Amino acid sequence: LRQGWPEVVYGEGKSAEQCVAVAERLVERSAGFLVTRADSAVRSALVARFPSAVENAVGRTVRLGVRTNGAAATVCVVTAGTTDLPVAEECAETLLACGLRPERVTDVGVAGVHRLLARTASIRQADAVVVIAGMDGALPSVVGGLVAGPVIAVPTSVGYGAAFGGLAPLLTMLNSCAAGVVVVNIDNGFGAAMAAARMLAGRTSDAA
Amino acid sequence: LRQGWPEVVYGEGKSAEQCVAVAERLVERSAGFLVTRADSAVRSALVARFPSAVENAVGRTVRLGVRTNGAAATVCVVTAGTTDLPVAEECAETLLACGLRPERVTDVGVAGVHRLLARTASIRQADAVVVIAGMDGALPSVVGGLVAGPVIAVPTSVGYGAAFGGLAPLLTMLNSCAAGVVVVNIDNGFGAAMAAARMLAGRTSDAA
Amino acid sequence: LRQGWPEVVYGEGKSAEQCVAVAERLVERSAGFLVTRADSAVRSALVARFPSAVENAVGRTVRLGVRTNGAAATVCVVTAGTTDLPVAEECAETLLACGLRPERVTDVGVAGVHRLLARTASIRQADAVVVIAGMDGALPSVVGGLVAGPVIAVPTSVGYGAAFGGLAPLLTMLNSCAAGVVVVNIDNGFGAAMAAARMLAGRTSDAA
Amino acid sequence: LRQGWPEVVYGEGKSAEQCVAVAERLVERSAGFLVTRADSAVRSALVARFPSAVENAVGRTVRLGVRTNGAAATVCVVTAGTTDLPVAEECAETLLACGLRPERVTDVGVAGVHRLLARTASIRQADAVVVIAGMDGALPSVVGGLVAGPVIAVPTSVGYGAAFGGLAPLLTMLNSCAAGVVVVNIDNGFGAAMAAARMLAGRTSDAA
Amino acid sequence: LRQGWPEVVYGEGKSAEQCVAVAERLVERSAGFLVTRADSAVRSALVARFPSAVENAVGRTVRLGVRTNGAAATVCVVTAGTTDLPVAEECAETLLACGLRPERVTDVGVAGVHRLLARTASIRQADAVVVIAGMDGALPSVVGGLVAGPVIAVPTSVGYGAAFGGLAPLLTMLNSCAAGVVVVNIDNGFGAAMAAARMLAGRTSDAA
Amino acid sequence: LRQGWPEVVYGEGKSAEQCVAVAERLVERSAGFLVTRADSAVRSALVARFPSAVENAVGRTVRLGVRTNGAAATVCVVTAGTTDLPVAEECAETLLACGLRPERVTDVGVAGVHRLLARTASIRQADAVVVIAGMDGALPSVVGGLVAGPVIAVPTSVGYGAAFGGLAPLLTMLNSCAAGVVVVNIDNGFGAAMAAARMLAGRTSDAA
Amino acid sequence: LRQGWPEVVYGEGKSAEQCVAVAERLVERSAGFLVTRADSAVRSALVARFPSAVENAVGRTVRLGVRTNGAAATVCVVTAGTTDLPVAEECAETLLACGLRPERVTDVGVAGVHRLLARTASIRQADAVVVIAGMDGALPSVVGGLVAGPVIAVPTSVGYGAAFGGLAPLLTMLNSCAAGVVVVNIDNGFGAAMAAARMLAGRTSDAA
Amino acid sequence: LRQGWPEVVYGEGKSAEQCVAVAERLVERSAGFLVTRADSAVRSALVARFPSAVENAVGRTVRLGVRTNGAAATVCVVTAGTTDLPVAEECAETLLACGLRPERVTDVGVAGVHRLLARTASIRQADAVVVIAGMDGALPSVVGGLVAGPVIAVPTSVGYGAAFGGLAPLLTMLNSCAAGVVVVNIDNGFGAAMAAARMLAGRTSDAA
């Protein structure tokens, strides 16, 4: 049913052996795999078994096989702070696995809005934008006002106290005053990338 | 900034006079308007003042000016039950205002999954799908597994008790086991349409 | 009062010694026992002491004595994903302890609804169905529309972010659009089996 | 799909005209109907149009056609206080529509536990028990310890303050210390009856 | 104890007679009063009795006596949307009652961030800034990054669905990524002004 | 201010050294002390330093000095299940420290109501009753109907899933259908005892 | 079971006819009654039928028969603000119905702590203290530090925004830093009085 | 933008190496740094690298460079209990980093209000007051009534059960009956100090 998309293994709670076994089965059947939420033991085991696989330690992923060509559509992955990077890297790896090109714009939280505005051109050039923010989760509202294309907001569990594990930015994003911003689950960089893939399937970059 | 999109007036809490005044200002400046969350007094006043405007009583909207041409991209608006229709009609009217073509598939709640499966072909043909459901909010998960394109989920405040005004389907949709489903605010048919417009801007129908 | 049912020991927070002691007391008095939520130390101690006891590592149970005969009523235990298996196995072991026959149908989450439909006949044949799902918790709504008999829904704490430890599927199931679906506590595979036992006490399988 | 069960119309938010129209369509097709959540205007219109229909003002229902015969299985409907009666009557009417016989045991809240114990025999005789309570929602835990058969708990929105519209008794019931008690949505007398119908379909009374 | 500050009467739930009576007692004792949350009946009665009192229909207040002189410190009252105006006007009236000068900057929601930036100079000139926003509540985070002085954030109950009566912007503001932003209760324009008065008591405008 | 009552040290998060130091200061000044929430290291250090002190490992307390005489008022400490015992023992130790006599009635959860009724006489004899329960928290409602004297309800964090760390029994108890039942914080055995001490200060047992 | 206490009718949602009927039945059987949560229609009907009954319009009660004699124990009913008075009067009427003497101390909210301290002697003299507060609910913590006897805290639904219908003061009171303060449901003046009656049954005033 | 303020590094989740690297970069550029939420490994590494840096073990900070002169404005940091000290020390260190003088008033919880009143003069003398409290969070309401200047309330996650990780005191403070009290996030001693810095920037002490 999900034709044309890679198999993504959710590594949370799976042992290194289990992950390697699933990966082997996928490699037999197809061209590649992506394992997300892989702790360092899982990542080491996968890279040892598949030397050509790419480990992303920040994003906690291991990926084998890339289908992205030069004309691939681009997705801008925008983050508010450095603590949001693990979610951004999970997103970027999933985009690559789907044949899309991630472009990162980092550390442009709204409390320093001029840093964000300085990057407006790069953000507008992308075919879709994923905006990742914790705490106040305000960034997608500003970005949504700067670009006309799709904006996918990802709340993160970054923060403490009244952040309530990501509930605060989740509610912020669901109530975004920028019309047409859409939201995925807390920390779900994978889901944001899959949403972009649904939107851009088969498209080459507008910028290309 | 929001170039190419219509002005949409949020009618909630505005009097008939206020809505007519805003509409007049918009008509002076541009080709049309859409007023949402308009009660019957507001709707009557707008239609009286702008006889060519279209009233949608179920969706509680009044719209003036349509930019949709025959080749417009299509958006399938799928609803679980009849109580979800007001949100679906608000969505459909906003799609029309954005130059997109809504196609309605109604009454296909997951408790009668064969009714939904019978409509799979129509749903797959659309360029994007908006899925609207209250109570258990389960419909987007099933639809997300049936189509490869964009799926925008809208929880509704339909239901009682542990539905908690739409919280139940909202959480369901944020946790959809179909990867890449995106979510907007409870009852936000307008926002779902704007999200589709962000995705499909400038595109003609794949089906065309 | 609870005549005819086995004693079930809730192992959470009990030491291996405490569990063995309780089990010994039960064996003196009756034919068997079931210990649930038993960590591996508890399970090892019980199996060492009662060599004929059956350990279920996935379900985290140890059981001694089965009263199920060939004509026992059957309960279909349906799960959405592999992470739901511990709850399913706790349920299956409790069913066995109550003299009922569990039949497992696994990995039929609603995002791949055709996999579920392929199993419809097996599910319909059972005298009762237990449906176990985390994340969106959508599976009981679909199953409830496929079968006419009792459907007992068990939300699991599988998931992250807006799953809120099982709250999301719990609310989904309480609001199921399939009429007459009933719900037990999050991760309560034991409770679902006991509910089935209340319904099927003294009955032989309809399928028999 | 739901073969053998009556059509039940959810009257909330429907006009008298809409309800009569739906009822007419059902009567053309089948032997009867049940309209729930019907306000007095809806009820009057239905009774005027179908003089043989039965109005239940407390339960806010109108029902046409009963299939219950003398040997029907019985369901005991137990309530804690008088304010729980509307939910109990909705349940009783739905039971009748499903061919089951309701037996009412009222005003047996746990703060006067001897009043409840005095009714133990009647409660045990039924084929299933529906227990309806608001506020502390404690009644199903006590009843669940008194009977071996199915116990379906219904929290009600009766109460104020920390009852939070039924959340308090809902949580109580999900955490019932009586094993195997199952729960439906707040105020969902209809759902409790349908659950009983799923359990007792085709059975004659044990007591008969 | 609260020396130097005006008496502010909370009009919610008080009748016109009660409010006039309290106002009369205050006028006997002192130079003026402010009644907040006054519905139109209360406002009419107060203005009829005290013809020199000032009614603010949007802010739902009536005020008698102003102590503001030309050199008063200024407080910039910034609002995201027009629906936030009642809270802003309650705030402005309370500022006036405390001898401070309100300066309004309206309709500068973050989805159109350039409109906000165009007003930066005016906002920076004030001795303190009150920022009022509903829905995503993102505005204080951006303003907090633009000014070095005190920023008092007021969430409003504007919005629907997952705004949860102001909970969403409240959490956003408590988690503001702009350091040192402080928060008051939902819709509490009065409290924000009193906070400014605590900060600026006895100060003349920096801009003066 | 709190004349006549012992000093109670809250051991949570304090080191063994800190606890011994505080205890030494108290012993210098007065006749005794009670340390609650003391882990085993803290308890060992206290008992080593004050050999006549009494350790209660289940209740996680160390107490020095008892003022209870034979005529002391009695407080019945009733628990639903064995997992509630730590809270009950913390309560009993605090009662002793306040010169009251605890009488324990354990394992009388409402799912086996006859076990509770068999103890009615003992419960009624006490001058006050503390009722401790987790999960459904139903026990105080039944006890409140059996005795005419003070009933202090303590919810515990025992349970999982929808128990939400004690929220479920807390809400149950606040909504008790037995009039005049009062509630303290989750797991607060100490607070319940202090409440009893406030009620019974200077009284000898009614039973005496 | 509840020997010696008056029958209290909960008037919420009952018609004037229903309340009069219940009252007549009670008068036949006993010496009196108390109806709480009685709207003005119910109160008028009761007073018309029972001319010697006492109406309390603020407390929304009607009471017939008082058993208080001169030596009755006294309960001090302390309130933070004028909006808390309805709950205080419901409490006072219930105290009278139970043969206890209420003494009111009003308008002593903690933001003006010296007003409260000026009343310390009166508060200490009572046999028990009921403390009623909304919004921050801080008053019981201060009162609990001033008196050694029983303190019963009642949160009220007074306030707006983050008061969440009384949730804020409820949580405050459950977490009171004054040991041994007990809590009843939001707005439950009746329950606080019944708690006092449980504590003081059969006692004459200490002050007497 | 944030001219004149020190760089503050949020140490949570950063390694010792990362923190030292950031600190080195800051020291190259400017006169100093403050690292907050630094565990003991981070603190040791920073002090080893910058021997003149000041470690605050309770506050979990390391600070290099103080700009406070004798005439600096003062901020009184008031705490309810000893468990609130980590937040107070984080606040004090941030104040010092901003050139303000902290004055500590500790252990003045409202359950012993006379201890607090004995410190009134010291508290009133400060240019601003930060009030830190967990559990009931009542202290800011009392302090807010004692002083006319700015009061910044900080809820802490101290407590258990219904404290819900600081939610209880957060709500208390947002609903403070003392007008003009402002609130920051749970445990956010840093934010409270930055708020004071926004208010007092460039001011010398009123007391000076």
Ligand SMILES: Nc1ncnc2c1ncn2[C@@H]1O[C@H](COP(=O)(O)O)[C@@H](O)[C@H]1O
């Ligand atoms: N990081 C992630 N977050 C959420 N879902 C994921 C993630 N990674 C993979 N998935 C989903 O989990 C499914 C695989 O689950 P599993 O069979 O347990 O490995 C994939 O098909 C994805 O839909």
Ligand SMILES: Nc1ncnc2c1ncn2[C@@H]1O[C@H](COP(=O)(O)O)[C@@H](O)[C@H]1O
């Ligand atoms: N996994 C489980 N989840 C919930 N309740 C259980 C579970 N296993 C056993 N129980 C219940 O716990 C009771 C035994 O508790 P205990 O006496 O603490 O061992 C049994 O009678 C069951 O009702």
Ligand SMILES: Nc1ncnc2c1ncn2[C@@H]1O[C@H](COP(=O)(O)O)[C@@H](O)[C@H]1O
């Ligand atoms: N709009 C408002 N929101 C919150 N508190 C208010 C408001 N207006 C007045 N108050 C407070 O309410 C107090 C007066 O309450 P009352 O005595 O009931 O009129 C004043 O001293 C203020 O502290």
Ligand SMILES: Nc1ncnc2c1ncn2[C@@H]1O[C@H](COP(=O)(O)O)[C@@H](O)[C@H]1O
């Ligand atoms: N204001 C009140 N709040 C809570 N419970 C009440 C109140 N007034 C009466 N009750 C309780 O409600 C019971 C009567 O309920 P009812 O039979 O519906 O009149 C009494 O026995 C009291 O326990």
Ligand SMILES: [Mg+2]
């Ligand atoms: Mg941000």
Ligand SMILES: [Mg+2]
């Ligand atoms: Mg659905």
Ligand SMILES: [Mg+2]
């Ligand atoms: Mg599922």
Ligand SMILES: [Mg+2]
């Ligand atoms: Mg009950």
Ligand SMILES: [Mg+2]
């Ligand atoms: Mg905004």
Ligand SMILES: [Mg+2]
């Ligand atoms: Mg219990």
Ligand SMILES: [Mg+2]
């Ligand atoms: Mg108060």
Ligand SMILES: [Mg+2]
């Ligand atoms: Mg405090």
